[in-house]
Amino acid sequence: MPEAAHIAPSTQTLTPEEAESYYFKINPAPPSLQEHHELAKEFIDRHVKSGRRLVLVTSGGTTVPLETQTVRFVDNFSAGTRGATSAEYFLQEGYAVIFLHRQFSLLPYSRHFSHSTNCFLDFMDEGSSSSTTSSSSTGKNNNNENDHGPIIVRSEYQDEMRKVLRQYNYAKANNLLLVLPFVTVTEYLYELRSLAYLMKPLGPNALFYLAAAVSDFFIPRDRMVEHKIQSSNEPPVKKENKDQTGTDSSIPPDSIYTGFNDPVPPTHGKKLIIDLDPVPKFLHRLVDGWAPAGSMVVSFKLETDPDLLISKSEQALQRYSHHLVIGNLLSTRKWEVVFVSRDKATGEFGLKWIRVPKSSTRMRKGSVAASGGGTHLQPDVEIESLIIPELKKAHSQMIESAAKGTHEGK
Ligand code: PMT
Numbered sequence: 073m074p075e076a077a078h079i080a081p082s083t084q085t086l087t088p089e090e091a092e093s094y095y096f097k098i099n100p101a102p103p104s105l106q107e108h109h110e111l112a113k114e115f116i117d118r119h120v121k122s123g124r125r126l127v128l129v130t131s132g133g134t135t136v137p138l139e140t141q142t143v144r145f146v147d148n149f150s151a152g153t154r155g156a157t158s159a160e161y162f163l164q165e166g167y168a169v170i171f172l173h174r175q176f177s178l179l180p181y182s183r184h185f186s187h188s189t190n191c192f193l194d195f196m197d198e199g200s201s202s203s204t205t206s207s208s209s210t211g212k213n214n215n216n217e218n219d220h221g222p223i224i225v226r227s228e229y230q231d232e233m234r235k236v237l238r239q240y241n242y243a244k245a246n247n248l249l250l251v252l253p254f255v256t257v258t259e260y261l262y263e264l265r266s267l268a269y270l271m272k273p274l275g276p277n278a279l280f281y282l283a284a285a286v287s288d289f290f291i292p293r294d295r296m297v298e299h300k301i302q303s304s305n306e307p308p309v310k311k312e313n314k315d316q317t318g319t320d321s322s323i324p325p326d327s328i329y330t331g332f333n334d335p336v337p338p339t340h341g342k343k344l345i346i347d348l349d350p351v352p353k354f355l356h357r358l359v360d361g362w363a364p365a366g367s368m369v370v371s372f373k374l375e376t377d378p379d380l381l382i383s384k385s386e387q388a389l390q391r392y393s394h395h396l397v398i399g400n401l402l403s404t405r406k407w408e409v410v411f412v413s414r415d416k417a418t419g420e421f422g423l424k425w426i427r428v429p430k431s432s433t434r435m436r437k438g439s440v441a442a443s444g445g446g447t448h449l450q451p452d453v454e455i456e457s458l459i460i461p462e463l464k465k466a467h468s469q470m471i472e473s474a475a476k477g478t479h480e481g482k
Contacts, residue, residue: 088360091352095261099293102259108252109266112170115250116270119168125277125467127167128267130284131155132174134257138291138346143300145256146346150285151187152177154372154405154456158283159249160239161460167279168248172263174284175253181240184232195233199224257287257351264354268362276366276474279467280358283372289348304342355392366474368467369394373412376402385412386421396466398459406451409459413466426462428453 086094119126132152135145156178159169163180171180178187185192201221225233243249252267254260271278359369371394373385378401385399389412399410411424428451 086352088352088354088356092265092354092357092361095352095354096265099258101262102254102256104253104259105262105266108263109270111250112252112267112270115168115170115247116274118247120273120277123277125167125279125471126170126271126274127162127279127281128170128172128264128271129155129159129162129281130172130260130264130286131159132177133285134174134260134287135255136257136287136290136348137296139300140293140296140298141300146287146289146348148285148287149402150174150177152179153183155281155283156180156183157454157456158281158460161454161456162281163239163243163248165460165464167464169243169250170267171249171251172260172267172284173251173253174260175255179251180249181236181243184236195225195229196223197226198222257290258293260284260286261351261354264358265362268358268364271367272364274367275364276368276471278364278367279463280363280367280369281463282355282370285374286351288351290351291346292349295347295349301344302342303344353392355388355394359392359394366470368396368470370396370398370463373397373399374402374405375399381410382412382423385410386414389414389421395470396463406455409455411462424462426455426458428455428458 116126131150132155133148133150135147138144138146152173155171155173157180159171159180162169169180173179184190185195199221201219252263254263268280355369355371363369369392371388371392373381373388375381375384381399381401385397388397395413397412399412400408406428407430408425408427411422411426413422413424414420415422
């Protein structure tokens, strides 16, 4: 890695405003930011006029590139299930939704028919043409180009697909869903800041639902190498050293990796030690500066150790003074979550567990991202169907008290 271009200040010693200005100065904005800004402005303005509530749902993992021309990156497990599922329930509850998601993670509605668990092709069939019966019913591969029937949804999936399709079409026809992608942690942070500022005119009608799994560590742009990090110290092959067979005679044979036929792989591989900086926690700036006055901010806390979940969630509330932390454990996140809140007057914490009934269990194939596949127990009831109505109630209370405050203030 090259020497740092300048000495980075320790983020510990910076105020949240200084950390923001430093971060956005040294890490360039994504090229799509302006286009997303325009799309979001139009979307938000429309819903400000209609008086509808609007939620920004963040979803999926963020990548941490190791090279500017990125070949390798650090990533995390999140498939975007929480975000995509929640977005659907928010729409059902009457919210307009900006869905800021990691590119290629799960999307609202299409999630029912995508990824390895539910390949969309399995839902379809070729209907019979004048001279054939359905190809899957005959088990034959019908490649006759002039002899084809219409593509149809298989009868056992008609009801489910009709329901999802209607919901999707309703959201689309009424401009209720705006889908914006990001990839890296820096792209995510630029987009989050830009959207939060645009949401200012929504006031208390705005809700932030931060379900994305945001990286805590990254490589700042001024310490990032441009080209692919090499895995060995061998000098590049020079043409003049090649013998008649095209083999480079200057490289010892055991240094050339030729695939799995090698009895022993080369022993000269380099260790890769990655030196990551902390990503400043921008929740502070979101609450104190970027988000509209009176809006509701809900963050998630993910832990793997049950003994830490509550204390870390309480700590986050204390530190960032937002409204709610939804705590979840990696292994049980589809079964239970805990709402952690804090009474502003007394400072006391309140806990409310939301659980899917244990009886609602079925075997379903596991998702690729979380587990590498396999069969897992999954609840039949989506926990988001319980989370979102509960959140809507809390948001309604905030909106009411904001209205009372304005009324009494007059
Ligand atoms: O997508 P799924 O597979 O369904 O998984 C869902 C989920 C487990 C990812 C989701 O439910 C969840 O818990 N998301 C938040 C995970 C997370 O980032 O937790 P954290 O403890 O690292 O961060 C807590 C909060 O700080 C987050 O709301 C995040 O927005 C914020 N944060 C995090 C890092 C960072 N650098 N700056 C931040 O502001």
